Amino acid sequence: MDNDMAEPDPSRQRNGVVEVLYGEFTDSLNSKVRYSVSLTESALTIQKISSSLEQDEVVFHLADCLGCRAYKVEDEADVGAFFTAYFYPFKRRWISTGMARQKVEQCFRVALVQDPLTNLQEAERWARAIREASIRQIPRRHDVKYYEVRRPCRIMVLVNPQSGRGQALQLFSGQIEPMLTEASVPYTLVITEHQNHARDLVRETDLSQWDALVILSGDGLLFEVLNGLLEREDWEEAIQTPLGILPGGSGNALAASVHHYTKSPPAWGKELLLSCGFLLCKGLVTQLDLVSVHLASSQRIFSFLSLAWGFVADVDIESEKYRLVGPMRFLVGTLMRLASLKVYQGRLAYLPAPPFTPQNSSLCSSLPCGPNSSPNQNSRHNHITNSNHSTNSNHNIAHNSSNIAITTMRTEPQPVNQKGPPDSLLADLEQPVPDHWTVVNEEDFVLVLAMFQSHLAEDLFAAPGAAADDGFIHLLYVRAGISRLALLTLFMAMEKGGHLAIGCPHLVYERVKAFRLEPLSPEGAITVDGEMVEYGPVQAQVHEGIARLISG
Numbered sequence: 001m002d003n004d005m006a007e008p009d010p011s012r013q014r015n016g017v018v019e020v021l022y023g024e025f026t027d028s029l030n031s032k033v034r035y036s037v038s039l040t041e042s043a044l045t046i047q048k049i050s051s052s053l054e055q056d057e058v059v060f061h062l063a064d065c066l067g068c069r070a071y072k073v074e075d076e077a078d079v080g081a082f083f084t085a086y087f088y089p090f091k092r093r094w095i096s097t098g099m100a101r102q103k104v105e106q107c108f109r110v111a112l113v114q115d116p117l118t119n120l121q122e123a124e125r126w127a128r129a130i131r132e133a134s135i136r137q138i139p140r141r142h143d144v145k146y147y148e149v150r151r152p153c154r155i156m157v158l159v160n161p162q163s164g165r166g167q168a169l170q171l172f173s174g175q176i177e178p179m180l181t182e183a184s185v186p187y188t189l190v191i192t193e194h195q196n197h198a199r200d201l202v203r204e205t206d207l208s209q210w211d212a213l214v215i216l217s218g219d220g221l222l223f224e225v226l227n228g229l230l231e232r233e234d235w236e237e238a239i240q241t242p243l244g245i246l247p248g249g250s251g252n253a254l255a256a257s258v259h260h261y262t263k264s265p266p267a268w269g270k271e272l273l274l275s276c277g278f279l280l281c282k283g284l285v286t287q288l289d290l291v292s293v294h295l296a297s298s299q300r301i302f303s304f305l306s307l308a309w310g311f312v313a314d315v316d317i318e319s320e321k322y323r324l325v326g327p328m329r330f331l332v333g334t335l336m337r338l339a340s341l342k343v344y345q346g347r348l349a350y351l352p353a354p355p356f357t358p359q360n361s362s363l364c365s366s367l368p369c370g371p372n373s374s375p376n377q378n379s380r381h382n383h384i385t386n387s388n389h390s391t392n393s394n395h396n397i398a399h400n401s402s403n404i405a406i407t408t409m410r411t412e413p414q415p416v417n418q419k420g421p422p423d424s425l426l427a428d429l430e431q432p433v434p435d436h437w438t439v440v441n442e443e444d445f446v447l448v449l450a451m452f453q454s455h456l457a458e459d460l461f462a463a464p465g466a467a468a469d470d471g472f473i474h475l476l477y478v479r480a481g482i483s484r485l486a487l488l489t490l491f492m493a494m495e496k497g498g499h500l501a502i503g504c505p506h507l508v509y510e511r512v513k514a515f516r517l518e519p520l521s522p523e524g525a526i527t528v529d530g531e532m533v534e535y536g537p538v539q540a541q542v543h544e545g546i547a548r549l550i551s552g
Contacts, residue, residue, distance in 0.1 A: 020038050020039065020040050021038065021126070021129055022036070022037070022038045022039075023036075023037050023038075023110075023126065024036050024037070024049065025037055025108035025109055025110055026108070026109045026111065027108070027109065028082055028084075028107035031109065033048065034048070034049040035047065035048055035049060035108065036049055037108060039126070039129055039130060039133060040133075041062075041133060041136065041137070042061060042062055042063075042137055043059050043060060043061050043062060044059075044060045044062065044065070044085060044106070044130065045057060045059050045060075046058045046060070046106065060085070060089065060106065062130070062133050062134040062136075062137040063134075063137045063138065063139045064087045064088050064089040064090075064101075065085060065086065065087050065130065065133075065134035065137075066086045066087070066088055066134075066179060066183045066278060066281050066282075067085075067086050067131055067134070067182045067183040067184055067281070068083060068084065068085040068086065068126070068127040068128075068130040068131050068134075069083065069127055069184070070082065070083045070120065070123035070124040070126070070127040071083075071084075071123075072116060072120050079111060079113075079114050079115065079116045079119060080109045080110060080116075080119055081109070081110045081111075081116065081119040081120040081124075082107060082108065082109055082110065083108055083110065083123040083124075083126050083127045083130075084106065084107040084108075085105070085106045085107075085127075085130050086103065086105055086182040086183075087103070087104045087105075087106065088101045088102065088103055088104070088274070088278050089102065089104060090102075090264070090265070091104075098265050098266070099265045100265065100267055100271045100274075100275075101267075101271070101274055101275055101278055103274075108126075110122050110123045110126070131184070135151070138282050138283075138284055139262075139552060140284065141261075141262075141263070141552075144286055144469075145286065145287060145469075146284050146285065146286060147242070147284075147285040147286070147548065148283055148284060148285060149211050149212050149242050149283040149285060149550070150211045151283065152184060152185065152186060153185055153186075153211045153212055153283055154186055154187075154188075154209065154210055154211045154212075155185060155186070155187045155188075155211065155212045155213070155214050155244070155280075156187070156188050156190060156210045156212075156213050156214065157172065157176075157187050157188070157190065157214045157215075157216060158190050158192060158198050158214065158215050158216070158217070158221060158225065159172055159189065159190070159191050159192065159216045159217065159248070160192045160198075160217035160218070160220075160221050160248070160249075161191055161192075163217040163220075163221070163248050163249040163250075164217075164218060164248055164249045167248070168216055168248035168249075169191070171246075171248050171270075171273060172189070172216055172246075172248075175270065175273055175274060175277060176216065176246060176273070176277050176280075179274075179277045179278070179280075179281055180281065182281070185280075185281055192217075192221065195224075196224055197224075198215075198221055198224040198225050198228065199224035199225065199227055199228035199231075200228065201228070202225050202228035202229055202232075202238075203228040203231050203232055207237075207238055207241055210241070211242070212242040212243070212244055213225060213241055213242070213243055213244070214243070214244035214245075214246060214280060214550075215243070215244065215245055215246065216246040216247075216248040217246075217248045217249050218248065218249020218250060218251050218252060218530070219249065219251050219252070219253050219254055219305055219530050220249070220529065220530055220531055221249075222243065222245060222254060222304065222529075223303070223304070223305075223528070223529040223530075223531055225243065226243070226290065226302050226304060226547065227301055227302055229241065230302050230419060230420045231419055233419070235419045235420055239290075239546055239547050239548075240547075240548055241548065242285045242548045242549070242550050243288070243547065243548060243549055243550065244276075244279075244280045244549075244550040245258060245276060245549075245550075246273060246276050246277060246280065247273050247276060247458070251456075251457045251458070251530055252272065252457065252458045253305055253306070253453060253455045253456050253457050253458070253460075253530075254304065254305055254453055255272055255273075255276050255458075256272060256454075256455035256457070256458045256459075257453035257454045257455045257466070257468070258276060258279065258468070258549070258551050258552070259272055259275045259276060259279075260454050260455060260461075261286075261454070261467060261551055261552065262275075262279070262551070262552040268458050268459065269458075272458060279550060279551060279552045280550055282552065283550065284551060284552055285548050285549065285550055285551070286469060286548070286551045287468065287469035287544075287545030287546075287547070287548065287549070288304060288468050288469060288545065288546075288547040288548060288549035289304075289452055289468065289469055289470065289471060289472075289542055289543065289544050289545060289546070289547075290302050290303065290452075290542075290543050290546055290547050291303045291304070291307075291452050291473060291540050291541065291542050291543070292420065292421070292423050292540060292543060293528055293533075293538060293539075293540045294423070294538065294539050294540065295533055295534050295536065295538055296429065296534060296536030296537050296538070297536075298429075300420070300423075301528060301533070302420065303452065303528045303529050303540070304452060304453070304529060304547070305452055305453055305456075305529040305530070306449065306450060306451050306452060306453070306456060306462075306527075306528070306529060306530070307449075307450040307517075307526065307527070307528050307538070307540060308447070308449050308450075308526070308527045309344065309346070309445075309448045309449075309517060309519065309524065309525070309526050309527075310344045310445055310446055310447035310448055310478075310524070311337060311341070311342070311446050311478070311487070312447050312449050312456070312527075313447075313524070313525040313526055313532075314337050314342070314524075314525055315337050316525075316527050317525050317532055318336065318337065334488075334491055338484050338487065338488055341446070341484055341487070342446075343445070343446060343480040344444070344445050344446070344447075344520075344521045344524055345443050345444060345445075345519070345520040345521045346443060346445060346448070346517060346518055346519040346520050346521065347440070347443060347516075347517070347518040347520065348439075348440040348442075348445070348448060348477065348515065348516070348518075349433045349437050349438060349439045349440065349515065349516045350437060350438055350473075350475055350510060350514065350516070351425055351436070351437050351438075351512055351514040351515070351541075352438055352510065352511070352512055352513075353471075353472050353510075353511040353512055353513050421546060423541050424541075425513060425514040425541040426514060426516075426539055426541050429516075429537050433516055437514075437516075438510075440477070442479050442480070443520065444479065444480035444481075445477055445478065445479060446478040446479070446480060446482055446487065446506070447476075447477065447478045448475075448476075448477045448517055449475075449476045449477065450473050450474070450476075450515060450540065451463035451466060451474040451475075452466070452473060452474070452542070453468065454466040454467075454497075459495050460491075460494050461495065461496060461497035462474075462476070462494055462497075462499075463476075464497035464500065468549055468551060469544065469545045470544075471513075471542060471544035472511045472512070472513070472542065473512045473513065473514070473515060473540070473541075473542050474510075474511060475509070475510045475511070475512045475515055476507065476509050476510075477507075477508050478490070478504075478506050478508075479506045480506075481506060482504070482506040486504060486506070489502065489504075490502070490504055490507060513541060513542055514539070514540060514541035514542070515539065515540060516537070516538070516539035517537070517538050518537045519535065519536065519537070523535075526538060
């Protein structure tokens with residue numbers, strides 16, 4: 001049934017400004033069903049018009065709205081126009097427990113008059129009002145500094161068709177492409193053809209054409225993009241380009257971290273993809289820490305996720321053969337590696353982060369923190385200080401020794417003749433670490449893991465207190481002597497981030513600003529962001545907030 005647009009209620013006006021946009025429309029499929037629709041600054045309220053005294057009212061929060069579009073159907077006999085709003089509210093899952101974002105469309109037919117153009121203009125007025133109001137209602141966390149991408153946002157979407165189970169292109173066309181259309185986000189799709197294709201592309205491309213670079217793949221493709229940006233002559237400007245991540249690989253650690261930072265219920269698989277797609281279309285941008293990693297060959301690379309040596313690196317590399325099973329590859333790899341558990345010899349030193357306070361970190365204060373976390377942890381380290389300074393009785397002073405590679409002396413940071421930010425905390429790899437660093441006594445390890453985000457994989461919550469821009473490296477290591485059962489228990493607890501609370505005596509966790517690792521075992525693997533790098537001495541420091549990440 002066609003109906004006229006109702007005039008705004010004068011009681012809903014103040015100082016000549018209509019606070020509520022109100023209208024009555026018919027259902028898009030059944031013209032006999034009519035709805036009253038009102039739009040406020042924060043919500044779209046829909047109520048079915050009927051003779052019943054009880055009229056159900058449905059409220060959609062604009063913070064969950066991705067977009068709204070107006071259109072005319074091809075039927076020339078139909079003078080009406082339509083507008084459809086796209087919402088992604090949290091709803092209960094159909095099968096499993098918990099909540100997840102799910103798509104809900106609300107479509108209405110506008111037929112004020114017999115003039116199709118007038119009806120279309122009214123539909124466009126509503127669509128524009130809903131879009132503009134939803135932009136103002138983008139959910140923000142109070143403790144985060146935000147930027148916004150330009151609107152309309154022009155994005156380059158880089159897809160690795162081989163990532164994960166080889167379904168990345170299907171994920172894009174089936175789930176992400178419709179969301180970009182709903183949000184009116186123009187994009188250019190680039191399908192990578194070989195390793196370092198993305199790295200070469202972003203190093204040479206004219207970035208002024210794009211407002212954001214978006215990666216649909218595993219974490220390896222983002223590693224390429226970041227290092228390509230930092231190899232440019234204009235790297236300081238280039239690294240400010242907002243980066244988006246969409247899970248299309250088997251690890252998807254950064255995507256899981258981004259979702260976690262929104263404080264939303266846990267999500268996996270396509271639910272995680274939908275969540276990250278929603279955040280991408282909303283267009284909020286936060287700061288992202290990067291970590292510069294120096295390798296033995298004097299090469300410097302930049303990392304956003306992790307550095308691993310020992311058990312974790314072995315699982316990451318060896319599980320490649322199980323890629324077709326998706327995220328389950330890490331579980332399979334873990335079980336296989338547990339059957340032949342190895343111990344690695346090496347030396348580890350780090351620069352402790354300042355004592356934790358709510359003012360200098362957004363991390364959870366309940367987590368054990370730094371060298372002062374417990375007397376037992378303190379006794380495991382040699383805390384290096386100037387010999388003229390007093391020391392805590394729980395620490396032993398480690399003096400310089402010619403037969404120890406990680407020794408201490410006061411040394412000026414060595415400049416790195418490369419593009420990218422200078423590493424002011426690091427000495428040259430051939431020089432001893434500075435004397436205010438902490439040197440770990442042990443030389444027998446099962447694993448060393450440096451985390452820069454919260455998740456190591458979709459289902460591995462490795463650093464529960466981490467944030468994208470907290471300015472910390474979250475350093476975990478497991479000393480030799482742990483049993484296979486205890487290590488398995490540790491990784492099972494890591495699925496929900498509970499591994500730091502189970503009291504494992506072999507696990508040590510520290511927040512640091514820089515570290516150095518010197519493997520002594522002749523064979524082994526080191527991975528950076530899941531990619532294997534040359535084996536040998538390595539050191540790294542964090543650069544707080546120098547990149548930009550589309551997040552929430």
